[in-house]
Amino acid sequence: MKNIYQEDDRYLKAKKRFNKIKAFYLHLLIYFSATLTIIFINLKFTPELHWYWYSVVGGGIPLLIHACKVYVYNNYWEERKVHEILRKEDNKQTWK
Template identity: 35%
Template sequence: MKTNDEFERYQKAQKKVKELKGFYRHLLVFVIVMIGLIYINLKYTPEVLWFIWPMIGSIVPLVFHGAKISNSFPFFNKDWEEKKIKQFMEEEKTHNNKFE
């Protein structure tokens, strides 16, 4: 049993690392694109700071991605989904047993 538990923990840890890696990639792309947009904005149209709008639009998904990784929103993670599935299955089972 212990090896099975260790294997499950390993898989969960591996999945978390993959998700974290995806977030870091998202963050890196955000930083590179924003540096480019800021450069273009300040070089060619410094009188209008338009880079702020794409920055705001890009920060929102980045924040949600970070919140998902850090489990700030419990309804985003798989554990919550599994608990709800089990809950609904139990409710269905109880409901069906009432009429037998």
């Protein structure tokens, strides 16, 4: 019976991870399309002044943070705390 719950838990974690990755790729798509549009507008109407860099950097920083949250950080703290709580629960059950 425990195996069924573990499989279900693994599925839910995988689905949650997939949704985070999908949200990141949507963010990436929006960033690139907006940036290309802004670069086009800048170079079409005021080619002597390159103000599009403000948009590139201003939108790139949140994108970089989002990428770090999805691929680098990857809920390390959350996973560690969940395992800690499960170990405590297991220890309580062995004492009873």
